[in-house]
Amino acid sequence: MGSGYYLITGGTGYLGSALIRHASRRGISVVATFHSRLPPTQTEVRWRPLDLRDPAAIHTLITELQPAVVIHTAFRQYEPDLMAITGDGAGHVAAAAAQIGARLIHLSSDVIFDGEKSSAYTESDPPSPITDYGSAKARAEALVQAAHPTAVIVRTSLIYGFDPIDRHSAFALAVARGERSEKLFRDELRCPVFVDDLAVALLDLAQSDYRGVINFAGAETLSRYEWGRLLAQAYGLDPDRIAGALSAESPVRRPRNCALDTSLARRLGYRLRGVREVLQALGRLHIS
Numbered sequence: 001m002g003s004g005y006y007l008i009t010g011g012t013g014y015l016g017s018a019l020i021r022h023a024s025r026r027g028i029s030v031v032a033t034f035h036s037r038l039p040p041t042q043t044e045v046r047w048r049p050l051d052l053r054d055p056a057a058i059h060t061l062i063t064e065l066q067p068a069v070v071i072h073t074a075f076r077q078y079e080p081d082l083m084a085i086t087g088d089g090a091g092h093v094a095a096a097a098a099q100i101g102a103r104l105i106h107l108s109s110d111v112i113f114d115g116e117k118s119s120a121y122t123e124s125d126p127p128s129p130i131t132d133y134g135s136a137k138a139r140a141e142a143l144v145q146a147a148h149p150t151a152v153i154v155r156t157s158l159i160y161g162f163d164p165i166d167r168h169s170a171f172a173l174a175v176a177r178g179e180r181s182e183k184l185f186r187d188e189l190r191c192p193v194f195v196d197d198l199a200v201a202l203l204d205l206a207q208s209d210y211r212g213v214i215n216f217a218g219a220e221t222l223s224r225y226e227w228g229r230l231l232a233q234a235y236g237l238d239p240d241r242i243a244g245a246l247s248a249e250s251p252v253r254r255p256r257n258c259a260l261d262t263s264l265a266r267r268l269g270y271r272l273r274g275v276r277e278v279l280q281a282l283g284r285l286h287i288s
């Protein structure tokens with residue numbers, strides 16, 4: 001296999017699928033991995049199974065393929081094997097990528113933070129996780145930095161899109177339709193990022209020589225409650241059907257303010273729009 005290939009781990013995932021779509025528009029050859037879901041039968045992508053719990057398999061795959069770029073999106077958010085898959089697995093991907101001299105883009109998350117900062121988190125803020133998932137992603141960052149010093153660690157926020165719809169938006173719309181009874185938090189701040197904006201930015205980043213941490217999140221900071229209301233409006237549903245709650249009402253501690261400062265990304269020319277701007281551009285929201 002030639003050296004121009006991109007290896008996208010988690011090709012069956014939400015972001016992985018968008019990366020494949022955009023890479024194929026750019027004529028980039030992709031090998032993508034799947035784990036439990038059978039991949040779609042796309043002719044332009046070669047699919048390989050991968051289990052991040054198997055370090056030898058990770059090394060064999062990457063050594064055999066010799067990709068020029070690895071974009072590591074695969075992960076697991078919950079147990080079982082959360083740390084092995086999301087934390088240690090990322091470290092093995094990084095070590096194998098470093099060994100063959102491949103550029104590595106590793107996807108991290110805003111929930112590596114405790115959410116107690118009063119302003120947005122910058123690239124120099126150190127991880128301070130308070131959830132098991134946040135701890136696994138923080139460990140992944142540390143292992144990636146140690147194994148692959150020129151890797152890029154992309155910290156992102158809630159990823160959404162409409163074709164197909166993402167799980168966060170689907171959840172909020174189910175609440176707005178009265179199909180679910182959960183409340184949405186008024187004090188959990190996030191910077192939702194449109195999946196196509198993120199995929200385009202990641203592919204541009206892969207072609208740059210940037211190294212280190214960078215925040216790639218949407219330009220607008222919103223609470224989950226505000227975001228749910230906007231989505232409801234965008235789908236012609238009554239936003240008042242969405243009930244708000246405070247994070248403290250949750251039985252488990254959750255990071256509240258995970259807003260990411262994206263001024264560096266903007267200075268470097270990346271375009272990561274805020275939710276209102278995206279909804280307006282898609283003709284789904286007619287507000288100022």
Ligand SMILES: NC(=O)c1ccc[n+]([C@@H]2O[C@H](COP(=O)([O-])OP(=O)(O)OC[C@H]3O[C@@H](n4cnc5c(N)ncnc54)[C@H](OP(=O)(O)O)[C@@H]3O)[C@@H](O)[C@H]2O)c1
Nearest residue numbers: 010012013014015035036037051052074075109157158159
């Ligand atoms: N979605 C968000 O809102 C969000 C927010 C912040 C950061 N992120 C980060 O963005 C990245 C992509 O998220 P996403 O929502 O697109 O993910 P996703 O849709 O949940 O997809 C996860 C991918 O990981 C694969 N996977 C799961 N267990 C695996 C294992 N043991 N070995 C190998 N692959 C395995 C899955 O394969 P199968 O489906 O085939 O099993 C799937 O392709 C993740 O790194 C995540 O931490 C996401």
